[in-house]
Amino acid sequence: MRRTMLYLPGNNPNMLLRGHLFEPDGLVIDLEDAVSASEKDSARVLVREVLRRGEFGRCEVTVRINGLDTELWRDDIAAVVSCGVSGIRAPKVESPQTVLDLDEEISKTEEKFGVTQGSTKIFCLLESARGVWKACDIAAASPRVTAILPGGEDLAADLRTGRSKEGTELEWIRRMLIVAARAAGVDALDTVFPHVTDDEGLRRETAFVKQLGFDGKSVIHPNQIPIIHEIYAPTEREIETAQRIVEAASAAAARGLGAVSLDGRMIDAPVIRRAEYTLVRAGLSREKV
Amino acid sequence: MEINAAKRKIPSLIEGYGETSGKLYEGVFARAPHGYRAGPKIRTAAPNSGSKVTGGIKEAVMASGLKSGMTISFHHHLRNGDFVVNEVIRACAELGIGDLTIFPTALFDVHKMIIPYIESGVVAKIMGSVNGAIGKLVSNGELGTPVVLRSHGGRPRAVMSGDVHIDAAFIAAPAADRGGNISGRTGKSACGSIGYAFTDAEYADVVVAVTDNLQSFPISPVSIPGIYVDLVAVTDSIGDPAGIVSGTTKVTRDPLRLLIANYASKLIEASPYFMDGISFQTGAGGIPLAVTAYMKEAMKRRNITGSFGLGGITGYFVDLMKEGLVRKLMDVQSFDLKAVNSIASDPNHIEISADWYANPWNCGVAVNMLDVVILGATEVDMDFNANVNTEADGALLHGIGGHQDTAAGAKLTIIAQPLLRGRIPCVVERVHTLTTPGEVVDALVTEFGVTINPRRKDLLDAVADFVISKQIPLVPMEELAARARAMSGPMEPIRVTDKVVAVVEWRDGTVIDVVRRIEK
Numbered sequence: 001m002r003r004t005m006l007y008l009p010g011n012n013p014n015m016l017l018r019g020h021l022f023e024p025d026g027l028v029i030d031l032e033d034a035v036s037a038s039e040k041d042s043a044r045v046l047v048r049e050v051l052r053r054g055e056f057g058r059c060e061v062t063v064r065i066n067g068l069d070t071e072l073w074r075d076d077i078a079a080v081v082s083c084g085v086s087g088i089r090a091p092k093v094e095s096p097q098t099v100l101d102l103d104e105e106i107s108k109t110e111e112k113f114g115v116t117q118g119s120t121k122i123f124c125l126l127e128s129a130r131g132v133w134k135a136c137d138i139a140a141a142s143p144r145v146t147a148i149l150p151g152g153e154d155l156a157a158d159l160r161t162g163r164s165k166e167g168t169e170l171e172w173i174r175r176m177l178i179v180a181a182r183a184a185g186v187d188a189l190d191t192v193f194p195h196v197t198d199d200e201g202l203r204r205e206t207a208f209v210k211q212l213g214f215d216g217k218s219v220i221h222p223n224q225i226p227i228i229h230e231i232y233a234p235t236e237r238e239i240e241t242a243q244r245i246v247e248a249a250s251a252a253a254a255r256g257l258g259a260v261s262l263d264g265r266m267i268d269a270p271v272i273r274r275a276e277y278t279l280v281r282a283g284l285s286r287e288k289v
Numbered sequence: 290m291e292i293n294a295a296k297r298k299i300p301s302l303i304e305g306y307g308e309t310s311g312k313l314y315e316g317v318f319a320r321a322p323h324g325y326r327a328g329p330k331i332r333t334a335a336p337n338s339g340s341k342v343t344g345g346i347k348e349a350v351m352a353s354g355l356k357s358g359m360t361i362s363f364h365h366h367l368r369n370g371d372f373v374v375n376e377v378i379r380a381c382a383e384l385g386i387g388d389l390t391i392f393p394t395a396l397f398d399v400h401k402m403i404i405p406y407i408e409s410g411v412v413a414k415i416m417g418s419v420n421g422a423i424g425k426l427v428s429n430g431e432l433g434t435p436v437v438l439r440s441h442g443g444r445p446r447a448v449m450s451g452d453v454h455i456d457a458a459f460i461a462a463p464a465a466d467r468g469g470n471i472s473g474r475t476g477k478s479a480c481g482s483i484g485y486a487f488t489d490a491e492y493a494d495v496v497v498a499v500t501d502n503l504q505s506f507p508i509s510p511v512s513i514p515g516i517y518v519d520l521v522a523v524t525d526s527i528g529d530p531a532g533i534v535s536g537t538t539k540v541t542r543d544p545l546r547l548l549i550a551n552y553a554s555k556l557i558e559a560s561p562y563f564m565d566g567i568s569f570q571t572g573a574g575g576i577p578l579a580v581t582a583y584m585k586e587a588m589k590r591r592n593i594t595g596s597f598g599l600g601g602i603t604g605y606f607v608d609l610m611k612e613g614l615v616r617k618l619m620d621v622q623s624f625d626l627k628a629v630n631s632i633a634s635d636p637n638h639i640e641i642s643a644d645w646y647a648n649p650w651n652c653g654v655a656v657n658m659l660d661v662v663i664l665g666a667t668e669v670d671m672d673f674n675a676n677v678n679t680e681a682d683g684a685l686l687h688g689i690g691g692h693q694d695t696a697a698g699a700k701l702t703i704i705a706q707p708l709l710r711g712r713i714p715c716v717v718e719r720v721h722t723l724t725t726p727g728e729v730v731d732a733l734v735t736e737f738g739v740t741i742n743p744r745r746k747d748l749l750d751a752v753a754d755f756v757i758s759k760q761i762p763l764v765p766m767e768e769l770a771a772r773a774r775a776m777s778g779p780m781e782p783i784r785v786t787d788k789v790v791a792v793v794e795w796r797d798g799t800v801i802d803v804v805r806r807i808e809k
Contacts (some may be wrong), residue, residue, distance in 0.1 A: 022544060022548060197542065223542060
């Protein structure tokens with residue numbers, strides 16, 4: 001589940017040690033924008049030490065590294081991949097080649113430090129029109145890619161506009177990324193809602209992206225987590241239906257039947273997967289890894 | 290050297306305080322009162338005098354008969370806006386009166402103006418909480434005699450039982466009349482309840498009302514009637530309204546504090562006390578106020594109505610009463626403008642004295658009716674002992690407030706506190722100063738979850754469902770302490786000398802601990 005992925009500034013030990021206590025589905029430890037140029041090295045050391053402690057509850061742990069247009073990204077990868085993070089969030093991905101370069105560096109690092117090959121996933125931030133245009137190719141460029149995400153401020157600037165509260169400038173991009181993500185078989189995760197005291201605005205935007213099909217959102221403030229989880233929580237009726245589908249599917253499997261029917265309707269595999277995911281979101285079953 | 294029942298080392302003789310034999314802490318409820326209350330001096334008002342107004346503060350000090358070496362008392366309802374303590378001390382200095390013992394219910398940063406008078410000997414002894422600049426002065430051993438720290442209930446107990454004799458009480462009065470009737474409800478310096486001043490008015494040899502709002506006789510309603518008041522001093526201003534009450538009290542948005550408050554609220558909801566008629570005290574701090582907000586949601590969700598809110602009252606509590614979620618407020622101290630306006634207009638908002646609120650030696654102390662209290666602490670140790678008096682460096686920080694009293698009285702005492710403040714752990718092997726024994730602390734709530742005192746097996750059983758449904762993470766004390774150690778790294782031990790700079794009394798008047806001077 002990636003309903004909420006909380007950004008933690010890589011130079012803030014207080015947040016790095018406590019972020020998981022707010023129970024987001026994932027953490028994004030940020031070495032990029034949250035850390036000033038003079039603090040890049042010290043933040044990397046701090047993040048590595050915190051990763052080695054490994055106390056993150058049940059959160060998926062990822063790190064946003066510095067862009068491939070900087071001299072920092074290889075050091076970032078060396079520091080965090082060696083600690084066994086779940087994923088690298090790569091900023092400003094513009095082409096499948098960027099993914100291949102990342103893949104190669106990660107593979108080398110995994111081998112060097114004895115980390116299982118392929119275990120470090122890639123989350124691609126598409127922060128330019130070019131990146132968004134190639135979203136599907138980027139998502140399909142490596143089996144490591146597990147999600148694509150639209151950028152916020154950078155993308156708006158590249159589109160020669162600014163960010164609005166209503167997200168008008170992102171509307172078409174969000175729809176496009178969903179199609180690209182599903183075509184490539186990866187998750188689509190939405191950008192942050194930056195107005196941290198506007199709970200109603202967050203509620204509206206989350207409901208909108210959920211309906212589009214997004215698997216979750218990046219989160220900039222812990223107080224946003226319960227609100228997003230609430231929007232993503234299935235209704236009583238959805239839970240009941242999902243339970244009946246899963247039960248019917250397992251009963252059919254137990255009897256060695258390939259086809260499943262419920263209330264006179266045939267149920268296929270995607271519907272069963274959807275039902276299982278509903279139960280995970282309701283906290284009634286654990287995610288299959 | 291003696292060792293008291295809390296296993297703290299107490300000198301047999303504390304210079305400036307006296308012998309400790311027979312005064313050592315024996316246990317939370319071990320000491321019972323006997324005999325009779327101290328009797329206040331009998332005074333009369335002159336017949337046909339018509340007025341107790343004697344001019345300004347200086348004239349009132351002269352008329353009070355105050356002499357060097359005497360004890361004078363103050364209340365802290367004007368908080369950091371108070372002018373009265375500073376002005377009375379200044380008047381004493383100008384009149385050549387010195388060697389005074391001051392007996393305030395609390396001092397604030399605004400009172401650092403008296404530091405020169407401490408250095409010049411006008412003030413020789415302080416019996417009351419000190420912090421900020423004065424706290425530093427005392428911690429460095431620059432006051433000749435130790436400060437005596439008493440709880441909000443321990444203080445009136447000390448007065449009525451004769452431990453402390455007040456020669457003159459100077460009572461800041463936001464409203465008064467020529468007959469000496471006093472109220473805190475109205476006037477430009479209105480502070481609402483003046484509950485901390487009641488006992489002083491009843492027992493002092495001379496009582497002076499200091500007001501900037503002289504009304505025609507008689508005012509109503511009256512908090513302290515003129516039968517206790519000898520003199521009325523009139524001055525331009527008794528305080529700065531900006532320092533007296535805050536405008537509005539808002540619930541914090543700090544995610545860490547909200548997380549802690551959420552766990553504390555869940556603990557209350559899971560406890561056997563969460564039912565119709567629940568009473569609680571949550572105070573005005575960031576976490577306690579957020580607990581109140583979460584409890585409000587839970588009370589609505591489970592259709593529960595509370596009986597009363599106690600202690601220091603905020604606008605948030607006033608809203609709870611207006612919405613019908615608590616029936617009454619028992620207010621010893623009104624924290625904000627909304628609380629002041631409410632106590633002035635709503636008969637269900639009751640003004641209570643510190644005696645009624647917290648004194649263990651009377652027949653109807655309110656804390657004994659309390660179900661739940663949320664408290665803070667600078668340190669909690671493995672035995673759930675709490676320290677609210679000294680900072681991590683051993684310097685005096687806070688008074689006791691109602692900590693001991695509410696912990697002893699309430700059925701469920703919760704300390705809600707981040708595990709670390711900055712890099713300083715709040716959970717330690719052994720508290721530097723013992724304020725409240727772990728025997729009356731039931732749970733510690735941090736951002737890592739709820740830690741229940743193993744003594745409360747019933748509470749552990751009560752929260753089982755909430756633990757299973759993952760609403761409450763339970764953390765054993767040992768794990769919490771290990772976590773704090775791992776996060777903070779090793780702490781330099783505090784090095785102290787033998788000189789006692791403060792005596793911490795348990796609410797029954799026994800010595801529970803002493804604070805020693807920090808080694809320079």
